Amino acid sequence: IDDGAQKIDDGAQKIDDGAQKIDDGAQNNEDGTQNNDDGVQKMVDGKRIIDDGTQNIDVDTQNTSNSTQNIDNRTQNIDNSTQNIDNRTQNIDNRTPNIHNRARNPSDGKRKSSDDTQNIDNIARNSTDGAQNAENRARNAVEDQDFDADTFVDRTLSIFISWCASRRRDTKPALPSITTRDQLHGVLSYDLDRVLRDFLSGVRRPNGAEYSLDCLIYICLGVQFFLRGRGRIDDIFNGPEYQGFGATLVEVARPYRPALSANGRFFQTRVSEELLWRCKQLGAHSPHILVTTMIYNNTKNYKLRTAKEHMKVTFHNQLRACSKLSPVTDVKKFQHCVRYYPTICEGGNDDRKATEEIPVIEVAENKADPIRCPVKLFEFYTAKCVESVRLKTSGFYMIPETSCSPDSPVWYAQFTMNETQIDNILQRLKVVREIQEILLEGEDGEDGDGGEGEMEVQEIPEEEQGKEQD
Numbered sequence: 202i203d204d205g206a207q208k209i210d211d212g213a214q215k216i217d218d219g220a221q222k223i224d225d226g227a228q229n230n231e232d233g234t235q236n237n238d239d240g241v242q243k244m245v246d247g248k249r250i251i252d253d254g255t256q257n258i259d260v261d262t263q264n265t266s267n268s269t270q271n272i273d274n275r276t277q278n279i280d281n282s283t284q285n286i287d288n289r290t291q292n293i294d295n296r297t298p299n300i301h302n303r304a305r306n307p308s309d310g311k312r313k314s315s316d317d318t319q320n321i322d323n324i325a326r327n328s329t330d331g332a333q334n335a336e337n338r339a340r341n342a343v344e345d346q347d348f349d350a351d352t353f354v355d356r357t358l359s360i361f362i363s364w365c366a367s368r369r370r371d372t373k374p375a376l377p378s379i380t381t382r383d384q385l386h387g388v389l390s391y392d393l394d395r396v397l398r399d400f401l402s403g404v405r406r407p408n409g410a411e412y413s414l415d416c417l418i419y420i421c422l423g424v425q426f427f428l429r430g431r432g433r434i435d436d437i438f439n440g441p442e443y444q445g446f447g448a449t450l451v452e453v454a455r456p457y458r459p460a461l462s463a464n465g466r467f468f469q470t471r472v473s474e475e476l477l478w479r480c481k482q483l484g485a486h487s488p489h490i491l492v493t494t495m496i497y498n499n500t501k502n503y504k505l506r507t508a509k510e511h512m513k514v515t516f517h518n519q520l521r522a523c524s525k526l527s528p529v530t531d532v533k534k535f536q537h538c539v540r541y542y543p544t545i546c547e548g549g550n551d552d553r554k555a556t557e558e559i560p561v562i563e564v565a566e567n568k569a570d571p572i573r574c575p576v577k578l579f580e581f582y583t584a585k586c587v588e589s590v591r592l593k594t595s596g597f598y599m600i601p602e603t604s605c606s607p608d609s610p611v612w613y614a615q616f617t618m619n620e621t622q623i624d625n626i627l628q629r630l631k632v633v634r635e636i637q638e639i640l641l642e643g644e645d646g647e648d649g650d651g652g653e654g655e656m657e658v659q660e661i662p663e664e665e666q667g668k669e670q671d
Contacts, residue, residue, distance in 0.1 A: 348475070348476075348479065350426070350430075350479075353423055353426065354423055354426060354427050354430075356423070357419065357420045357422070357423020357424065357426075357427075358382060358385070358423055358424070358427060360404070360420055361385075361400065361420055361423070361424055362379060362380060362381070362382070362385065364400060364403070364404050365379035365380070365385075365396060365400075366379070366380045368399065368403060376392070376395065376396055376399065377389075377392040377396070379396065382427070385424070385427070385428075386427075386428065386431045386433065390435055390440070390442035390443070391442065393435075393437070393443075394437075394442060394443045394444075394445050394446050395445070397421065397424075397437060397443070397446040397449075398445050398446050398449045400417075400420075400421075401417055401446070401449050401450060401453050402449065402453070404417070404420075413457075413460075413469070414453060414454050414457040414632055415469070415470040415471050415472050415632040416471060417450075417453065418450075418472055418629065418632055419471040419472055419476075421437060421438070421450075422472070422476060422477075422480045422482070424437065425437050425438065425480050425481075425482070426479070426480045429480070429481060436487060436489065436490070438450075438482060438629070439487065439489035439490060439493065440489075441603060447625075450628075450629065451625045451628050451629070454628040454629060454631070454632070455628055457628075457631065457632070459631065459632075459637040459640055459641075470632055470633070470634050470637060472632045472633050472634065473633065473634045473635070474497075474633055474634070474635045477497075477633065478573065483497060483573075484572065484573070484578075485578060485581050485582075487601075487607075488585070488601030488602065488605065488612040488613060489601050491578070491581070491582055491585070491612070492582070492598055492599065492601060492613070492618075493626055493630075494578055494582075495578070495579070495582055495597070495598060496511065496598060496623065496626050496627065496630070497630055497633075497636070498564070498575050498578070498579075499511065499514055500627070500630065500636055500639060501635055501636060501639060502541075502562065502564045502575065503541055503543075503562055504639050504642065506639060506640060507624075507627075508620045508621070508623040508624035508627060509620060511598070511623050511627075512620055512623065513543075514541075514597045514598075515593070515594055515595055515596060515597050516583065516586075516590070516591045516592070516593065516594075516596075516597055517593070517594040517595075518541060518542045518543070519539060519540070519541050519542075519579070519597070520539070520540055521537065521538075521539055521540075521576060521579065521580060522537070522538055522539070522540040522563075523535040523536070523537060523538070524536055524537075524538040524540070524563050524565065536565055536566055536568075537565075537566045537576045538563045538564055538565050538566060538576060539563070539564040539575060539576055539579045540561060540562070540563050540564075541561065541562040541563075541564070542561055543560075543561075543562065564576070585610075585611060585612035585613060586599055586611070586612075586613050587611055587613065587614075587615050589615065590613075590615055590617075595617075596617030597617070598617060598618040598622075598623060599613035599614060599615075599616070599617055599618070600613060600614045600616045600617070600618055600622075601613055601614070602614055
């Protein structure tokens, strides 16, 4: 009986164990069902996210299409505006000769004679300008071929960094450590301004002699070229962070006079117009550089040698026009140009007789290189000036705005540069070879008036030429 009772108890225990396993299985089934429900919910959420992403892509695609349409519309508007400007310029060109002819002399016979003389002068001037342009293109082609950016940077930075390493401990407060190119690239603008100021006044040749101004600017252009190549937007010649360096450079440049060899034609300068373009010191890269380019072009093209002469240039006596390529033929071939009327800046009708023989100057466009085209740069500069300023009869070089961005519609304030500000820019430009050629013409008595502020040219003896060139 006891054994049977024990077996009954064991059977009951097994029945309980089986029931427990059945409960555990039911619980597992419930957990699996819950997991399945969670998975289904996550799939639903994922599908919703995909749908939202697809919706966003559709919206972005629509916005992109609208933006493209807006750009096309704006481009069309610009083309239409350009066409209107061309039409208005052509109308001005058609009216201007008649106005000048009537004002010059009411007599038809004398007016015809004057027109014929003007045409002959234009032909001669165009021939001379064509020869000069051909010479400049040939020289620029040689410079393009000879220019080696790596050699230029190596040559200039070796001098600059060597001087920085030797003078760092000799100044108080001490100059920042610049012993490598990476340190030069990372130096703060404020510290670099102080280094450049001390460099201008303290650097010497290995034999203790001073560097000439063109050498100093050549080395500083190498620093500028290096910083631009490394991605820094600093402009050590025009930036507001480098006002101390700019002021020091003007003071160092003021006593400088262009140097000639004994034959009177060889310029002892390492700075050329091509180098300024490559170092982005000419062009439309910033408001300061653009107005400097205007001063440079007007110095070279209008042969203006002093700040006083530049003060006579206005929006009123310059205009974009169309010039006939062959005045003596009936073939209607035109090119865009900037036309400068020196007679207008000399005074009113009372001065007309005294200034009537001064010819109108035309600067032709450069179709081969639009970025350097003087006509396009003139158009861009005038477009970045306030419209009310362009209507004035005085002033042309405007003061750049300090808070504008490259895509701002206006780059310049409503105030013109004074004579001192223009002269400071001319002091830097007088080391450029092409500008020194203009100064040489003034020394020969062709165009200069010998007035106050005229930049003089000095001659270097033959025995000193090799030493200076080294």
